[in-house]
Amino acid sequence: MRLFNTLTRTEEDFVPADGKTVRMYTCGLTVYARGHIGNFRTFISLDVLRRALRHQEGYGMRHVMNFTDVDDKTINASQQAGVSLREYTDRYIQAFREDCAALGLESVEENPRATDEANLKAMVDMIGQLTARGHTYESDGSTYFRIATLPEYGKLARLDHEGIQAGARVDSDEYDKEDARDFVLWKATKEGEPTWDYGCGPGRPGWHIECSAMALRLLGDGPIDIHGGGIDLIFPHHENEIAQAEGATGRQFSRFWVHVEFLKLAHEKMSKSLGNVYSLQDIIDRGFRPSSLRFLLISVHYRKQLTFSFDILAQADAALTRLTDFLARLERATEGEAHPAIAERVAAARAEFRAMIASDLNVPGGLGVMFELLREMNAAIDAKGMSADDAALIRDAFEEFDRVLGVIALRRAEDSAPPFPADEIDALIEERRLARRNRRFARADEIRKDLEARGILLEDSATGTRWKRK
RNA sequence: GGCGCCGUCGCCAAGCGGUAAGGCAGAGGUCUGCAAAACCUUCAUCCCCGGUUCGAUUCCGGGCGGCGCCUCCA
Structure with missing residues (x-):
């Protein structure tokens, strides 16, 4: 490299x-x-x-x-x-x-x-x-x-x-x-x-x-x-x-x-002698997650100065959320047969990503490759569905990217540690499902709001409801 | 005073001689009990002025602006 x-x-x-x-x-x-x-x-x-x-x-x-x-x-x-x-x-x-x-x-x-x-x-x-x-x-x-x-x-x-x-x-x-x-x-x-x-x-x-x-x-x-x-x-x-x-x-x-x-x-x-410092704990106290900070810190090339602000930290958080939402969507892909075009596209993206990293660690460029692939694969799902085999290929690629970036696995580990027991969340999701089936939407919306207030967001899809941390 | 880096869309950010990736935000649309998520469409000529070149955001020179090192500091 x-x-x-x-x-x-x-x-x-x-x-x-x-x-x-x-x-x-x-x-x-x-x-x-x-x-x-x-x-x-x-x-x-x-x-x-x-x-x-x-x-x-x-x-x-x-x-x-x-x-x-x-x-x-x-x-x-x-x-x-x-x-x-x-x-x-x-x-x-x-x-x-x-x-x-x-x-x-x-x-x-x-x-x-x-x-x-x-x-x-x-x-x-x-x-x-x-x-x-x-x-x-x-x-x-x-x-x-x-x-x-x-x-x-x-x-x-x-x-x-x-x-x-x-x-x-x-x-x-x-x-x-x-x-x-x-x-x-x-x-x-x-x-x-x-x-x-x-x-x-x-x-x-x-x-x-x-x-x-x-x-x-x-x-x-x-x-x-x-x-x-x-x-x-x-x-x-x-x-x-x-x-x-x-x-x-x-x-x-x-x-x-x-x-x-x-x-x-x-x-x-930012330096201790100037006194203008934030610790990781300060970031957490402001309601942000370590994974978001990691994403932000790698999203600017390491040889360029990076001016920190909570505004761009929020942007990083949104981008990272999109990444994990996409990966979660992949979990639900089960339709049809493998598409050769997807395998080709994924292979190309892997090569592009490697080339970016091999070029003096161009992580921002690598992130561009990832998001381009993400959008195209989302479009493919919308257009003709996606098979489990296709999804597995894509997931492998993102795992490969993340072995270098170390940010998606981190976010997912945070996500799997919800602010209160997952059993409770699952029970409420089930209650909401029944309410929706009986068209008691007021109760369904109430559950959504309560969970949101407690830091959990719900996403409905054809294959069921998924939760994620806010 | 010396040495060096940087200036790309509202915000963040790649590219660095062949006609501007990506993310966030915004606008319009599709989908949807609601809400999300997702997709589609839309959104820049690259700080300024000269020069080199068939061609410059990319090279050179000069400005302007920001930052660093020459002291402890990641």
């Missing part, structure tokens, strides 16, 4: 180095607060990438996504909460897992956390390698990376460091660095902070070292196939990851770099 590589700023053919299994690392969440929907745009986009590689391209996956569970924010927040760092970050890891499940993310092969011993040791080892190769220096007990020792520094972000000029917000660090561009690998212990000592002196890891070290520890020697994350990580985080991994090993770190654009709110990016 074709994939845009930030390293080259071009779309390239992607194949895993060994031809079989994709070794992918994606930056996860810093677990000092609940993830917001901007974070989840990135995670969902990378989930679609993972699904496409796995289910469409047929590769095996070795996918690592970390939790950053030690940094200034996690430390400060845990101290304010009066609990240990571990206990505090456990809470948000748990919350993150719940949100991921609600949003239909596939679980990945490894979710390392920075403060696990094996990982801290890997970081210290890597710092040792960097020191052996002359890339580090010490200052006040902290260890720094000396940018000047790595001529290639800046190749990912394409920053002209010689030319940092007036107007740039240059780092004014309280630490004693030789060069403003240098960054910390290991921070010396401060009073009251968690500390570890595995060979770099007592302290804690700098932010960037964890990803370099854990990626190579869990995925094996570089280059790994893909490294991904939000676009804001290009600099400094990913640039520094490259410096660390390549400085330590002398080998390329990652062949492909994939970055997901921002989610914006009104006219600015």
